[in-house]
Amino acid sequence: MLNHLPQGNDPVSAFSVPCHNYHRICDLLLSSARSRSTSRGLQLHGYVVKSGLSLIPLVANNLINFYSKSQLPLDSRRAFEDCPQKSSTTWSSVISCFAQNELPWMALEFLRIMMEGNLRPDDHILPSATKSCGILSRCDIGKSVHCLSMKTGYDADVFVGSSLVDMYAKCGDIVDARNMFDEMPQRNVVTWSGMMYGYAQMGENEEALLLFKEALFENLAVNDYSFSSVISVCANSTLLELGRQIQGLCVKSSFDSSSFVGSSLVSLYSKCGVLEGACQVFDETPVKNLGIWNAMLKACAQHSDAKKVIQLFKQMKRSGMKPNFITFLNVLNACNHAGLLDEGKYYFDLMKEYRIEPTDKHYASLVDMLGRAGKLEEALKVITNMPIDPTESVWGALLTNCTNHKNTELAAFAADKVFELGRVSSGMHISLSNAYAADGRFKDSAEARKLLRDRGEKKETGLSWVEERNKVHTFAAGERRHERSKEIYEKLAELGEEMEKAGYVADTSFVLREVDGDEKNQTIRYHSEKLAIAFGLITFSADRPIRVIKNLRVCGDCHNAIKFMSVCTGRVIIVRDNNRFHRFENGKCSCNDYW
């Protein structure tokens, strides 16, 4: 392969090398990086060192870039150190290499060293430095890079400005991101993407959508980046119809074949309860990246199809795609929800073969799996033996299952462990309170809630919503603010009688307040999901499934009640809670009561 390269066996200095040859070497280094032929690049490196060509600055820079693109940052650094004449391009190459290869601190350190040598950062170096701050979520350092950009006058550059917008967005500083965005003399699609991402990150989905609309209005050439972001915004707000319209725009502009767009679309359909849509997008995406595989696995897991998850995992392996920790998390959750304990344990152990260290979330899934099967002691053993510190989610998994299995002693132990971790999320206080309440110990239960109040936190309000055309109808338990409230409550009363005739009995143990029986029954009768379903019943035609989204977990009584609702009305009712889907049909739920 090297035969046609210059034969320079005895190069004393760079000057003895014919000029036209080193350009050829540079081309070859670049193409090796692009085609990911690392071995060819390494051969070329050996050759240029031997022939003395590595002394030529252009060749040295190309070596740095070759290693950077080959994801070998430390070799890139070595090539940088061997480079005799370091221009600002040389510095730029090595700093961008660190920024792109998960060494943001080193990128910033090299910027410092460079400036100590009295070199000023330029418009190529500043974006890499800014990006590093974004990766580290270090707004403070990012601000000093911003100052540096202003001092050097590069803050007006569209690359520098866009990277600053993105950095502020990644650090969660949406106000500074917007200020930067507004002040920029020139903006392009990257600037807009960064800003949109910022809003989406902060959960300001409406602002993100507004910005996208504005971008379209300004005739900005939106691309696959923009589409995948905006679709994920729709997915997070479960705006199926809007998402479908944007998918139409993607098809028109031929961006629908992008695997990034595909991943967002799979997630959109999945989160909106349309598994068939997710499958179709997945099948039609020509080149599948890890993201779309993971999105598809998650979709099947959310829809309780563990068999398909395992099948997909095997298919994925056959296609040569390497699973990552997210892949395994999806597989474990699928096994957990399907009650496949042995399979779950198998996949947990399989992670070792792929040299993937289980995170606290993987352990939480395993603990939950064991806990659901009633193996509380074994679950505890997993926690005490795990090599990383158990987090709230791990102890929480044990706590919830102890409550369900009425082991209040172990539940209290798990709760103590959670408190030892320091700040506890509000949901966890509720879990402890539930543990006592389920055992009839209302005083302790109240104490746990008091602790929550003392910390100035409140339980997240349970909300359910239904999408009707492009409108979202939201309901909270017991409220009567909706314009059709009267009809909704009438429908519930009428349905309640039918359900009771069919054998439904309200399970009041899910009401946590210590009140008398009648009031308990009233509270539980009007949980938000029941109101939302009643709205669906009086609004949608009989053949249309009723899709309800809920921000919290469905309570046990509602879960049971909805089964009866599906029998009495003959409707398909799909409820997405904060975690997964429940498809109710003919008195059965797709989760097999395992949720």
Add this chain to the structure above:
DNA sequence: TTAGGGTTAG
């Protein structure tokens, strides 16, 4: 002219 900024899946 070799170097720079933005996406998905969790």
